[in-house]
Amino acid sequence: MQKFVSLVLKFTMLSIAGSAVASPEMLRKYNCTACHSEDKKKYGPPYQQIALRYADDAAAAEKLAKKIKSGGAGAWGNTPMPPQTRVTDEDALAIAQYILSVK
Numbered sequence: 001m002q003k004f005v006s007l008v009l010k011f012t013m014l015s016i017a018g019s020a021v022a023s024p025e026m027l028r029k030y031n032c033t034a035c036h037s038e039d040k041k042k043y044g045p046p047y048q049q050i051a052l053r054y055a056d057d058a059a060a061a062e063k064l065a066k067k068i069k070s071g072g073a074g075a076w077g078n079t080p081m082p083p084q085t086r087v088t089d090e091d092a093l094a095i096a097q098y099i100l101s102v103k
């Protein structure tokens with residue numbers, strides 16, 4: 001049991017150390033900037049508004065990471081966001097965390 005716990009800990013630490021750090025460059029790389037900007041509404045909602053809306057939601061990063069990959073409508077209006085299938089799970093989570101930190 002102890003061995004298992006220390007393995008899990010090691011793995012967690014490794015994955016934190018190795019996780020992708022999202023930045024505005026990543027949003028450009030995936031072309032999110034075509035529809036989103038930091039502070040102005042384009043085709044999609046601005047990151048600032050998204051960060052504000054989910055400020056008190058501890059599960060927001062995971063929810064948004066899923067939404068980035070699967071797309072959908074209804075959270076901000078009827079305009080749908082197309083699924084962003086090129087984004088890896090790791091990048092989606094890193095990007096979601098980044099967006100939630102935009103002020």
Ligand code: HEC
Nearest residue numbers: 030032035043044064072073074075076077079080081084
């Ligand atoms: C074709 C335009 C378009 C592109 C490209 C696009 N989005 Fe969106 N995005 C939207 C629209 C429209 C919405 C609002 C959807 C809704 O109302 O549920 C949205 C919503 C979101 C939300 C908020 C979701 C929620 O449920 O509150 C996040 C986060 C987001 N986009 C991130 C991204 C990221 C990251 C990328 C690039 C990998 C991206 N978007 C690419 C149009 C786009």
